[in-house]
Amino acid sequence: MGVSLLHLLLVALSLTMVLPFIWMVLTSLKPINEVGLDTWLPSELRWENYKPLLRLEWLEGLWNQWFGTNLIVLNEEQEAQGISYARWYWNSVFVASCVTYLQVVTSSMAAFSFSRLKWPGRDKVFFLYLGTMMLPMLVMMIPNYQVMISLGLVDTYWGLILPAAFSAFGTFLLRQFMLTIPGSLDEAALIDGASKWRLFWDVILPLSRPGLITLTIFTFIGNFHSFFWPLVMLKSTHRYTLPVGLLYFDSSSGQQTNVLMAAITLSVVPMLILFVVLQKYLVKGIQLGAVKG
Amino acid sequence: MSRASQRKRSRREVATGLLFLAPNILGFLAFTLLPLVLSLLLAFSNWDLRLHNMFRDEPLKFVGLDNFSRLLSSDDFWKYMGNTLFLMMAIPFSIAGSLLAAVLLSQDLDGGSCRSKWLLVVGAVFVSGVGILAMLGAGVAAMTLLIGGVVGLILTGGTMGGSTVYRTLFYMPHFCAGVATYILWKKLYSPYSGPINAVLSPVLDNVSSAVNSLPPGVVQAGLWLAVLLVIVLFAFGYYRLFDWWRQGDLGQIGLLIAVVLLTIPIATGWNWLPVLAAGVLLLAVAGLLFAGLILGLLFGDRPFKASADEGLGGAMIFSAVLMVGMFVLIGLGSVMHHLPEMATDNGLEPPQWLSDPAWAKPALMIMALWAAVGSNNMLLYLAGLSNVPGELYEAASIDGAGRFAKFWHVTWPQLAPITFFIVVMSMIYGLQGGFEMARTMTQGGPAGATTTLSYYVYTEGFETGRLGYAAAITWTLFGLVFVITMFNWKFGNRFVND
Numbered sequence: 193m194g195v196s197l198l199h200l201l202l203v204a205l206s207l208t209m210v211l212p213f214i215w216m217v218l219t220s221l222k223p224i225n226e227v228g229l230d231t232w233l234p235s236e237l238r239w240e241n242y243k244p245l246l247r248l249e250w251l252e253g254l255w256n257q258w259f260g261t262n263l264i265v266l267n268e269e270q271e272a273q274g275i276s277y278a279r280w281y282w283n284s285v286f287v288a289s290c291v292t293y294l295q296v297v298t299s300s301m302a303a304f305s306f307s308r309l310k311w312p313g314r315d316k317v318f319f320l321y322l323g324t325m326m327l328p329m330l331v332m333m334i335p336n337y338q339v340m341i342s343l344g345l346v347d348t349y350w351g352l353i354l355p356a357a358f359s360a361f362g363t364f365l366l367r368q369f370m371l372t373i374p375g376s377l378d379e380a381a382l383i384d385g386a387s388k389w390r391l392f393w394d395v396i397l398p399l400s401r402p403g404l405i406t407l408t409i410f411t412f413i414g415n416f417h418s419f420f421w422p423l424v425m426l427k428s429t430h431r432y433t434l435p436v437g438l439l440y441f442d443s444s445s446g447q448q449t450n451v452l453m454a455a456i457t458l459s460v461v462p463m464l465i466l467f468v469v470l471q472k473y474l475v476k477g478i479q480l481g482a483v484k485g
Numbered sequence: 486m487s488r489a490s491q492r493k494r495s496r497r498e499v500a501t502g503l504l505f506l507a508p509n510i511l512g513f514l515a516f517t518l519l520p521l522v523l524s525l526l527l528a529f530s531n532w533d534l535r536l537h538n539m540f541r542d543e544p545l546k547f548v549g550l551d552n553f554s555r556l557l558s559s560d561d562f563w564k565y566m567g568n569t570l571f572l573m574m575a576i577p578f579s580i581a582g583s584l585l586a587a588v589l590l591s592q593d594l595d596g597g598s599c600r601s602k603w604l605l606v607v608g609a610v611f612v613s614g615v616g617i618l619a620m621l622g623a624g625v626a627a628m629t630l631l632i633g634g635v636v637g638l639i640l641t642g643g644t645m646g647g648s649t650v651y652r653t654l655f656y657m658p659h660f661c662a663g664v665a666t667y668i669l670w671k672k673l674y675s676p677y678s679g680p681i682n683a684v685l686s687p688v689l690d691n692v693s694s695a696v697n698s699l700p701p702g703v704v705q706a707g708l709w710l711a712v713l714l715v716i717v718l719f720a721f722g723y724y725r726l727f728d729w730w731r732q733g734d735l736g737q738i739g740l741l742i743a744v745v746l747l748t749i750p751i752a753t754g755w756n757w758l759p760v761l762a763a764g765v766l767l768l769a770v771a772g773l774l775f776a777g778l779i780l781g782l783l784f785g786d787r788p789f790k791a792s793a794d795e796g797l798g799g800a801m802i803f804s805a806v807l808m809v810g811m812f813v814l815i816g817l818g819s820v821m822h823h824l825p826e827m828a829t830d831n832g833l834e835p836p837q838w839l840s841d842p843a844w845a846k847p848a849l850m851i852m853a854l855w856a857a858v859g860s861n862n863m864l865l866y867l868a869g870l871s872n873v874p875g876e877l878y879e880a881a882s883i884d885g886a887g888r889f890a891k892f893w894h895v896t897w898p899q900l901a902p903i904t905f906f907i908v909v910m911s912m913i914y915g916l917q918g919g920f921e922m923a924r925t926m927t928q929g930g931p932a933g934a935t936t937t938l939s940y941y942v943y944t945e946g947f948e949t950g951r952l953g954y955a956a957a958i959t960w961t962l963f964g965l966v967f968v969i970t971m972f973n974w975k976f977g978n979r980f981v982n983d
Contacts, residue, residue, distance in 0.1 A: 198592055199643060205586060206639045206654040207632075209859060213657070214635060215680055216669050228678030233627045302509035311502035312495065317510075324517055326970055328917045330939055331959040334946045335523035336516060358512025388501050417663040419921050424947045435664035439925055442668050449672055456665045467660045468653060478861045 213460070220453035227449045241454040245277040277455060279430055280437030287349055287422075287433055288415040291356045295411050296404060299362030304392050306363065307370040308378060318367075321360045329420075337424060347427040356415060362407050369403030370396060406477030409470055413463075434459055527956035528552055534950030552957035561933070561941070562958070568846065569937040573915040574809050575850040579857035580907055586655055586858055587866035588896070590648045605644040611637025652867075655859025662856040667925040670852045674838040685835040693828035701825045711818030712762050715751070715811050716769045722747050722807040723777055726800060733790055739797035744774075746804035750811035757819040798972060802908055839927050842934040849922050849935060862907050869903040870896070909973045913966050938962055 215232055220241055222234040305311075306318050336355055337346075345351035373396060381391045397404070419435045426432055432440060441455055467474070503510075531548045556562050611633055642650040658666065673679050696704055726743050729735040735743075751770045755763035827833055836844040877895045886894065919937030923929045929936035929944065936944075938958065946955030 195594065198589065198594065199640060202589055202594075202643060202651045203636055203639050205589070205858070206643070206651055207636060208855065209654050209658050210635065210639070212666075212669060212673060212855070214631075215673065219672075230683050231628055232680065233631060298509040298512065301505045305502045305505035309498065309502045309505065311499045313499075314502060317506075321513070324513075324521070326966065327521070328959060328962050328966060330917060330942050331524050331956075331963055332517060332520040334942075334952055334956050334959065335520040335527060337947070338523070338952070339516075339520060354512070355516040358509050358516060360513070360517070363509060388505075392505070413660075419664055419924075420943070423924070424943075438664050438668060442671075442925070449678070452668065453672070456669055459665045460661045463661050464657060467656070471653060471656070475864055478864045 216453050217457055219450055220457045222450050224448060224450050241450050244451065245455055245458055277437065280432050280434045283431060284416055284434040287352050288412050290353045291415045292408055292411040294357035295359050295362050296408055298358055299366050299407065300397065300404065302363045303366035303370055304396055307367045308396060321363060325360045325364065333421065340425065346425055347431060351425050352422055362411065365407055366400060366403050369400055373399050405473050409474055410477065524956050524959065527953050528960050530953045532952040534952065552954050556957050556961060564933060565936045565938055565941045568935060569916060569919060571846050572850060572919055572937060574812065575853050576911045576915055577806050577809050579854050580862060580911065582854060582858035583860060583862040584866050586863050587870055590652055590867060591870045594647050605641060608637045608641030608644060612641060655863060658856045659860040664921060664925050667922055671839065671926045674848055676837045676840065682835040689833040689835055693833040696824055696828040704821060704824050707821035708762055708818045711814045711821060712766055715766060715814045718807055718811050719747055719751065719770055720773055722804060723773060727777060727781065729796065734796050735800050736791045736793040736795040738793045739795060739800045742797065743800040743804040746801065746808055750808055750815060754815050757815055759822055762818065840931055842931045845927055845931060845934045865903050865907060866900065869900045873899045909969060912969050916962060916965050
């Protein structure tokens with residue numbers, strides 16, 4: 193196969209992958225009456241389509257609440273609807289960050305216990321963990337929702353964060369990673385009189401950095417995209433996370449294809465940038481995670 | 486060391502171990518194990534939010550296996566199960582796509598700096614040409630220019646950055662897949678204002694005028710060609726399976742199940758094909774089956790024998806892939822059959838995609854394929870390809886193997902463990918999948934055509950409020966996943982080690 197032919201095939205495949213995104217960006221810049229036309233190019237670039245999405249009244253509303261100064265007064269409709277794209281964005285980032293933080297902390301401690309400490313019954317508990325990874329998430333969702341009702345956590349951020357914060361997968365991934373760190377390091381540290389906590393904090397954690405980074409990226413992205421659970425948990429529009437908000441936006445103003453595409457562009461582009469920046473870790477992490485077979 | 490102090494030490498070790506585990510295990514108990522037990526109880530109860538709420542409080546009852554028997558005897562469940570399996574037919578295509586992408590990416594893209602410089606120049610000329618024309622105001626040709634410019638950009642990037650650039654572009658759809666891209670595709674599929682039909686309708690106009698100018702027999706011949714190909718595929722599969730059985734790689738149970746799988750598309754063919762074609766298909770296959778048996782009995786020397794369940798997993802995957810191929814061919818044949826009558830009326834109309842019950846599932850599958858080609862599977866294959874020892878290729882070259890032979894005899898067997906892993910994982914996720922697509926794009930419609938099992942759980946459990954029934958569905962789903970996993974454990978290793 194000639195190199196040119198190879199490039200031709202690769203370009204054709206890449207084009208298939210990229211074209212929908214190009215249509216998305218171009219449509220987001222069209223005036224509404226040009227949306228259905230055959231040509232993809234807008235006759236003029238309408239950056240105004242992005243304006244309703246980027247309005248930051250909710251932030252100023254918070255400012256009003258806390259400091260009592262009126263920068264801007266929200267009208268009633270805005271207050272009631274609370275549709276604010278920027279707010280949804282913030283909600284998603286906030287929830288995903290909290291989940292990621294908790295998951296990395298609890299998983300790394302559990303993984304340390306499963307990989308570096310010896311205690312009777314350890315492996316049995318670990319296999320119980322592993323077994324639950326086989327269960328479809330759906331099995332847990334219905335009773336979990338009832339648990340959330342009884343805890344009064346429906347329609348709160350905590351209701352989103354808590355169930356996602358303790359993962360068997362993260363524990364598994366980090367355990368596999370920690371097992372590759374040579375055991376002689378532990379002995380050396382213990383002979384020097386380090387406590388188990390010091391061993392964890394000063395020796396094992398710094399050495400597990402690549403594993404921690406991988407888990408952080410996976411967890412953050414996964415929870416940023418998470419849809420089913422926020423969809424059933426969230427009732428008030430201002431608490432929506434981005435995917436739920438987009439769905440709401442689609443059903444409330446889906447006719448304005450150009451603005452809808454602007455919303456989608458704004459949600460996809462940061463992901464793309466994040467991916468390009470972090471892909472080295474991602475690729476390694478995925479390939480590492482599958483070695484387990 | 487005395488016994489007492491030893492016991493004390495071990496107790497301290499347990500304490501430290503549990504202390505580190507505590508934050509995780511508490512959450513695990515509260516949000517995984519407790520719901521698990523509750524869910525099991527729910528599945529055997531009649532808890533229904535329409536019966537048990539603040540206005541109406543009927544007693545909560547233990548109903549035994551009632552939920553399950555109602556589920557298994559309901560038409561809806563089997564329909565949605567069928568939908569789920571139908572959508573899963575995209576899996577072989579996406580795996581093949583990932584493998585193809587990985588193989589392309591792992592080739593040597595440089596090919597001598599002279600050639601790549603030439604490519605770079607072509608790319609740069611494209612881009613700058615588009616830039617100049619855009620400044621001058623391109624007008625009508627703008628779309629062509631746009632595509633040309635994008636091609637030029639990708640080519641320039643690919644020539645300079647090598648396979649990393651292409652890999653990044655391939656991976657993009659998978660990375661962004663979620664509600665946002667599903668809404669995007671809903672707009673792409675829009676029948677009257679979406680770009681897909683805008684491209685398709687002039688193409689289809691040409692096709693319909695071509696069909697009209699041909700004598701109807703020529704198009705009909707397409708149907709018979711498809712039927713013939715199905716028979717050939719079946720014969721090939723049947724022959725391979727028998728061959729494996731004869732050579733001791735496959736046991737009786739495996740042979741039986743795999744052959745039954747192979748006949749499924751034929752048996753359901755009469756749903757889509759005209760009576761005559763379906764009849765011919767059935768007769769031909771019955772003949773083949775019969776002939777195979779006779780020949781097997783007459784000349785059935787089996788130099789090696791396998792235990793009854795040997796090679797089951799591999800044979801089933803083999804049959805499943807052929808099955809999908811036969812289904813596709815039968816579908817094409819059916820299209821060919823109806824083409825003349827569709828073309829004569831108003832010319833061919835592009836499909837209504839998501840609002841047409843017949844096209845909604847294929848539409849979702851095309852989108853899933855777009856997202857899946859460059860997915861994690863491609864990255865796994867890339868890692869696998871870089872681990873294939875170079876000596877094997879050298880040895881194959883010495884034996885005079887061509888490009889295709891090298892792939893078939895070196896690359897493919899070396900990648901078998903990865904393929905098996907990917908197949909099993911895709912099946913497990915496929916069974917649970919389809920919720921996000923159904924919720925964002927189709928609401929499970931039209932007429933329930935895209936309702937998968939997971940979407941069924943959502944509507945029953947969270948919209949209707951039949952919690953007990955929904956829990957029963959989730960446990961049935963778990964049963965299926967469990968069977969696949971067990972299957973993997975029992976038969977997977979053997980297949981991979983072959």
